[in-house]
Amino acid sequence: MTPVLGSVSLSLATGFGILSVILLSLYIRSGDYRLFLAGRRMAIIVSALVIIATLLLVKELITSNFDVDYVAHYTSIETPTIYKFTALWAGQSGSLLFWVFILSIYSLIMIFQNRNRYHRMMPWVLCVILTVQLFFLILTNFITNPFEPTNADFVIANGLGLNPLLQNLTMAIHPPVLYLGFVGFTIPFAFTFAALLTNEKGSLWVRSIRRWSLVTWLALSCGIILGGWWAYQELGWGGYWAWDPVENASFMPWLTGTAFLHSIIIQEKKNMLRVWNTILIMLTFALTIFGTFLTRSGVMSSVHSFTESPLGPIFLAFVAIIVTVCAILVFQGLPKMKSDKHIESLTSRESGFLFNNVVFVTMCFAVFWGTIFPVISEAVRGTKITVGPPFFNQVNVPIGLLLLMLTGVGPLLAWRRTSRSNFIKYFSIPVGLALIAAIVFLLFGFRGYVVISLTLSVFVVVAIITEFKRGIQARVNRFGESSFVAFRTMVRKNRSRYGGYFVHLGIVLMFIGFTGQAFNLKKEFGLGINDREHVGDINFELKQLREEERPNHFAWIAELLVTGKDGNSITTLLPEKRIYFHRDPNPDRRQPHSELDIHTTLKGDIYSVFSSIDTDNGIAFFQIMINPLVQFVWYGGYMLVLGTLIALWPSKREKLLT
Amino acid sequence: MAPKNKIVITVTGFTLVALFWIYWVSVNPIDERAMVKFISVQEILQTEDNERVRIGGVVADGSITLSSTNKLEVAFTLKEGDSFLPVEFIGTRPDLFKNGAEVIVEGLYQEGSFHADILQTKCASRYEGDLRDASSYNLNEIEI
Structure with missing residues (x-):
């Protein structure tokens, strides 16, 4: 019964969606306010029906109704309840439903927030959101319906179960957080689209979409970082980023979204760069749909992709329509959007933002190029080429370092123009200290990109500290406050600016972590009991091999004693080799899984993988990696979240306004 | 200006x-690994040039043989359509590597055998195979 209700909800949502678009279009033509109210009510019903359908699917997953094909494919009786729930986004049809579910929640929040505002823009905003909802509703109705019954003609005793790789808490949180980010860009896109059509000026709506974008950006950033964290903790190749098409799919909108967050400030404060911002948010939105396409269509041979499905062409057509419609609209709107103000100097905050934008978009293009190159090559030359991480690293490292530099330069530049004397005053200390640091790094024997990256990190940190110091000093001199009070008040009075600086510090921490990769060590070897092997100057000794049968798997546990070069004990690592479904009579259905063990310190991680076991001779095989400074990437992530939260926290003035 | x-x-x-x-x-x-040609098993059996390539296919049933001296060393036959290619690989095998698994290998073809230094399995976000009727579960001998 429930699956039928679910399918019906999805069909009804589609119907109401079409009706709502028609009513809103009629309102735009006639101006009869009742039509708007009716259209908006229908939009609310659409979202409500989507939410109901999603909850029904969750119910089926939790209660293990294997008559539903999706439930039988992604869960089994043994699957723990939490992972029965997260199976909602484990498969194709479920995750598409989940996409439109999040959009529906966003839509309801947006409608409630702006119930008395933007009467001219709102019908268009709703139409855009409804169109996107309808696209996904049509997919879940006709192409991959999550409520599809199983076509087996016997009673299914048990489902296939969830991949053990996905049975991990981080993996449970990563996709929804990423989706919150992906889907969220629909709202600022809808507003920009509507503003373009209604020629809305003013900065109030710009302000509200900046907040939306910031929340969305935070979610997207967290999603990407969590994904990296999961890959590092679970996949066992010792890294957190592989430039896989699916990772690139989330990184591209992040890049354009970050550019947008910077340049929208100029539009809000100076009413400039409107055309550019419009293009950026449209690009970001198109990239989120393109990203969903990359993830879900299987066009790229990627470890994440699914097998061939009819989704590919439909998604691509949707992206093409979005790009075409946006291009036409921007082209037509050009004369109206022209600003009479221009950037006044090359050494101004405005041009700093502009450069940051150009560099972000360049990096996005480089990633895009590398991602679609295999497809282009196959279509044009007939040879399929795979583009590996070395390409992306080679092309992006210089661009990334340029961005790192701008993270420090931008905040030092004044609005409108920086006078020569101020330029020297602001830059001398950070540049001077960075040069001294560079000499020290060179003396320590570092070379190449490592020196550049660390030097720039010093420059940015010093630049940001001097910015804080200057602000604090000004308040101390003027109001006689203590430094701490001055710091607190200063941050409170300009949350977005100082929050932004904290984010910049987070980015520096991440770059330090990335730089650590230059010193990674890796070795594979086999050990019998009491045998030893070393990686760098760290020794590994196998003390014991244990066997254990647990409720849903069988495990071999290796006890590795890790000692330093003086024989001092560092830690004991316990990597495991597990077999899931070990009771399955068919050996090919049994699922081996390596459970890593990582010893973490600020200086670096010792990463151990139990690769395989030779039970006849009692030899265990390991893959050991020494990854210096990895923790800085995660600390940078925390800092980024903290900074964004500071920027997002409503100020007193905003509290009074609402 | x-x-x-x-x-x-x-x-x-x-x-x-x-x-x-x-x-x-x-x-x-x-780096020679930055851009690698992806070719078919049939193509590699015909070419002679010693270029780094990437090949995809299925691990032929029952072809996996582990070295008796080094368990990190494995030999198997890669099957694509009706073409077969002997492959050698030393290193950590992915967990999903088994008979019938879809794999991608990267390396050099020398003297009738493919020496891979990268072995990847296609990540199955779900288990392949058909749904099955209630069957008895026995704890057989476990091997990897």
């Missing part, structure tokens, strides 16, 4: 340099 023109020139200049850089890296990768 007007500041606006200065900015236009700088931005355009930067964009051109950046585009050239992306193009340059695409044609002159520093």
Whole structure:
């Protein structure tokens, strides 16, 4: 019964969606306010029906109704309840439903927030959101319906179960957080689209979409970082980023979204760069749909992709329509959007933002190029080429370092123009200290990109500290406050600016972590009991091999004693080799899984993988990696979240306004 | 010069340099692993040039043989359509590597055998195979 209700909800949502678009279009033509109210009510019903359908699917997953094909494919009786729930986004049809579910929640929040505002823009905003909802509703109705019954003609005793790789808490949180980010860009896109059509000026709506974008950006950033964290903790190749098409799919909108967050400030404060911002948010939105396409269509041979499905062409057509419609609209709107103000100097905050934008978009293009190159090559030359991480690293490292530099330069530049004397005053200390640091790094024997990256990190940190110091000093001199009070008040009075600086510090921490990769060590070897092997100057000794049968798997546990070069004990690592479904009579259905063990310190991680076991001779095989400074990437992530939260926290003035 | 023109020139200049850089890296990768040709089993059996390539296929049933001295060493037959290719690999095998698994290998073809240094399995976000009727579960001998 429930699956039928679910399918019906999805069909009804589609119907109401079409009706709502028609009513809103009629309102735009006639101006009869009742039509708007009716259209908006229908939009609310659409979202409500989507939410109901999603909850029904969750119910089926939790209660293990294997008559539903999706439930039988992604869960089994043994699957723990939490992972029965997260199976909602484990498969194709479920995750598409989940996409439109999040959009529906966003839509309801947006409608409630702006119930008395933007009467001219709102019908268009709703139409855009409804169109996107309808696209996904049509997919879940006709192409991959999550409520599809199983076509087996016997009673299914048990489902296939969830991949053990996905049975991990981080993996449970990563996709929804990423989706919150992906889907969220629909709202600022809808507003920009509507503003373009209604020629809305003013900065109030710009302000509200900046907040939306910031929340969305935070979610997207967290999603990407969590994904990296999961890959590092679970996949066992010792890294957190592989430039896989699916990772690139989330990184591209992040890049354009970050550019947008910077340049929208100029539009809000100076009413400039409107055309550019419009293009950026449209690009970001198109990239989120393109990203969903990359993830879900299987066009790229990627470890994440699914097998061939009819989704590919439909998604691509949707992206093409979005790009075409946006291009036409921007082209037509050009004369109206022209600003009479221009950037006044090359050494101004405005041009700093502009450069940051150009560099972000360049990096996005480089990633895009590398991602679609295999497809282009196959279509044009007939040879399929795979583009590996070395390409992306080679092309992006210089661009990334340029961005790192701008993270420090931008905040030092004044609005409108920086006078020569101020330029020297602001830059001398950070540049001077960075040069001294560079000499020290060179003396320590570092070379190449490592020196550049660390030097720039010093420059940015010093630049940001001097910015804080200057602000604090000004308040101390003027109001006689203590430094701490001055710091607190200063941050409170300009949350977005100082929050932004904290984010910049987070980015520096991440770059330090990335730089650590230059010193990674890796070795594979086999050990019998009491045998030893070393990686760098760290020794590994196998003390014991244990066997254990647990409720849903069988495990071999290796006890590795890790000692330093003086024989001092560092830690004991316990990597495991597990077999899931070990009771399955068919050996090919049994699922081996390596459970890593990582010893973490600020200086670096010792990463151990139990690769395989030779039970006849009692030899265990390991893959050991020494990854210096990895923790800085995660600390940078925390800092980024903290900074964004500071920027997002409503100020007193905003509290009074609402 | 007007500041606006200065900015236009700088931005355009930067964009051109950046585009050239992306193009340059695409044609002159520093690492041979940056861009690798993806060819079929049939193609590699016909070519003679010793170029690094990537090949996809299925692990032929029952072809996996582990070395008796080094468990990190494995030999198997890669099957694509009706073509078969013997493959050797030393290193950590992915968990999903087994008979019938879809795999991708990268390496060099020398003297009738493919020496892979990268072995990847296609990540199955779900288990392949058909749903099955209630069957008895026995704890058989476990091997990997």
